[in-house]
Amino acid sequence: MKPLSVVGCLLLATAQAQTVPPPAPPLPPQQAPANPNAPEMNTREETAAFKSHVNLVMVPVVVRDIRGVAVGNLTKASFQLFDKGKPQEITRFSVEKIGSKPPLEANATPGSPLSSEEEKGRAVVVPERFVAYLFDDVHLAPDDLPRIRDAALRHIAELKPTDRAAIFTMSGNPMLDFTDDQDRLRDALMRLRPNIMARAGAMSGGDTLTFGSLDAIKDVVQRMATAPGQRTVMVISPGFFTIDPLFFPDKNEILDRAIRANVIISGMDARGLYTDPALDVSRTGGRAGSSLMRESMRSDILAEMASGTGGTFFQNSNNYDEGFKRLAAAPEYVYELGFTPQNLKNDGSFHALRVTVKPSSDLNLQARRGYYAPKRIDDPEETARQEIGAALFSREEMQELAIDLHTQFFKVDAESAKLTVQVRLNLKQLKYRKVDDRNNNVVTLVYGLFDRNGQYLQGIKKVIELRLKDDTLANRLGQPATIRTTLDVTPGTYLVRLVVRDAEGQLMSAANAAVEIPR
Numbered sequence: 001m002k003p004l005s006v007v008g009c010l011l012l013a014t015a016q017a018q019t020v021p022p023p024a025p026p027l028p029p030q031q032a033p034a035n036p037n038a039p040e041m042n043t044r045e046e047t048a049a050f051k052s053h054v055n056l057v058m059v060p061v062v063v064r065d066i067r068g069v070a071v072g073n074l075t076k077a078s079f080q081l082f083d084k085g086k087p088q089e090i091t092r093f094s095v096e097k098i099g100s101k102p103p104l105e106a107n108a109t110p111g112s113p114l115s116s117e118e119e120k121g122r123a124v125v126v127p128e129r130f131v132a133y134l135f136d137d138v139h140l141a142p143d144d145l146p147r148i149r150d151a152a153l154r155h156i157a158e159l160k161p162t163d164r165a166a167i168f169t170m171s172g173n174p175m176l177d178f179t180d181d182q183d184r185l186r187d188a189l190m191r192l193r194p195n196i197m198a199r200a201g202a203m204s205g206g207d208t209l210t211f212g213s214l215d216a217i218k219d220v221v222q223r224m225a226t227a228p229g230q231r232t233v234m235v236i237s238p239g240f241f242t243i244d245p246l247f248f249p250d251k252n253e254i255l256d257r258a259i260r261a262n263v264i265i266s267g268m269d270a271r272g273l274y275t276d277p278a279l280d281v282s283r284t285g286g287r288a289g290s291s292l293m294r295e296s297m298r299s300d301i302l303a304e305m306a307s308g309t310g311g312t313f314f315q316n317s318n319n320y321d322e323g324f325k326r327l328a329a330a331p332e333y334v335y336e337l338g339f340t341p342q343n344l345k346n347d348g349s350f351h352a353l354r355v356t357v358k359p360s361s362d363l364n365l366q367a368r369r370g371y372y373a374p375k376r377i378d379d380p381e382e383t384a385r386q387e388i389g390a391a392l393f394s395r396e397e398m399q400e401l402a403i404d405l406h407t408q409f410f411k412v413d414a415e416s417a418k419l420t421v422q423v424r425l426n427l428k429q430l431k432y433r434k435v436d437d438r439n440n441n442v443v444t445l446v447y448g449l450f451d452r453n454g455q456y457l458q459g460i461k462k463v464i465e466l467r468l469k470d471d472t473l474a475n476r477l478g479q480p481a482t483i484r485t486t487l488d489v490t491p492g493t494y495l496v497r498l499v500v501r502d503a504e505g506q507l508m509s510a511a512n513a514a515v516e517i518p519r
Contacts, residue, residue: 056092172216236267397510400508405512430502445483457494492517
């Protein structure tokens with residue numbers, strides 16, 4: 001039996017602070033109205049809820065030249081992708097240049113006031129990068145932890161104002177969610193201690209602690225998935241054995257979650273330069289080589305996580321300052337290759353992946369090694385829900401549909417305010433399914449509200465059912481439709497994230513807005 005997730009207590013506290021509703025019911029089928037006088041537009045509002053699900057297989061790839069510099073000028077035609085040795089069609093392709101996004105300022109989109117009583121927010125810069133330090137206090141040797149902690153203290157002192165950092169441990173204590181408060185970060189690091197009892201169990205080779213360590217990584221990736229910016233998890237650990245097939249599904253789930261959420265996992269072998277005297281060849285003869293190989297296999301889990309998500313694996317060095325620097329620095333370019341497996345059997349089997357690039361001379365590739373097939377048939381409505389959820393917890397701007405996003409606020413009193421989000425959407429650009437004399441579509445709008453540290457506060461979903469008559473579509477929709485949503489907030493700094501998706505064309509747009517409500 002698996003233990004309770006070691007980072008679960010922090011996530012539970014977050015969940016208790018934010019009421020988590022049950023999954024939203026599926027969208028109703030688009031049917032012809034029962035009578036010709038049925039309304040042409042119907043809107044309903046509900047709390048947004050999302051679940052984790054695997055659909056399109058995404059493969060992040062980092063390409064470096066012989067000097068180790070990331071290469072960013074390749075095209076879709078440069079890559080070949082193989083699933084169990086069979087070539088696959090790459091249907092999604094993008095190149096992300098890390099750190100290329102300009103700072104987001106409040107109310108950057110001009111627009112007339114929503115009302116004479118509402119105030120415009122002032123310009124504000126929101127966090128751009130989220131760095132999670134995950135310390136393996138279960139497997140770390142007591143002598144290694146002080147050196148690692150001191151290097152981490154020096155590293156957090158160099159974080160930028162737009163960075164947010166969090167401290168997590170494999171044992172679950174201490175923990176600190178994302179913040180820019182240097183004093184709180186230093187305090188959390190100084191409270192790091194080896195978990196002696198758990199370490200004794202880990203050294204005896206217990207599967208329960210291995211599952212617990214994998215769950216810790218999984219939980220941190222899940223927390224990172226809701227951070228609206230660049231996301232990096234740094235796992236600081238001596239490693240632990242995961243060569244038993246029993247652990248393969250958990251490792252694959254970690255990779256799937258990280259890739260879906262654009263989370264980079266990097267690993268540092270906390271043992272540094274490994275010089276155990278017991279492995280002296282002059283004393284042990286040929287047994288030293290096999291023992292050293294076995295010890296190196298402990299860190300394979302760190303190398304696998306880094307390789308599969310575009311991260312960095314740092315090992316065999318006592319220069320921990322350089323290690324933290326490399327782990328925090330995301331590759332300058334990451335290629336995202338996506339494909340839909342053909343004739344995929346829902347049997348849960350492992351599919352080995354291989355990526356090649358043309359020309360291949362003098363280029364080194366770092367890519368995901370494989371994935372597990374699902375064990376059930378995908379639900380199209382659930383797939384749409386997951387696409388919206390993945391887009392909501394991102395900072396990427398998408399404009400497949402032309403939308404205008406405006407935010408304004410009105411202070412009710414010193415402790416409360418109304419934050420109004422206004423969206424303008426041109427309904428003529430949508431595709432429609434004709435049923436009798438009506439043009440049908442369903443448009444879903446999801447609003448996410450985040451605080452200044454990237455903490456997800458609340459989400460609202462609006463579903464607009466369109467059953468437009470021909471003359472309405474042709475003559476009366478020259479002006480964009482305006483959808484307004486009001487959120488109850490307290491004074492502070494916020495990021496508003498909007499995702500819009502239509503059911504018929506399956507087009508999606510996403511936009512960001514920042515607002516500061518003075519106290």
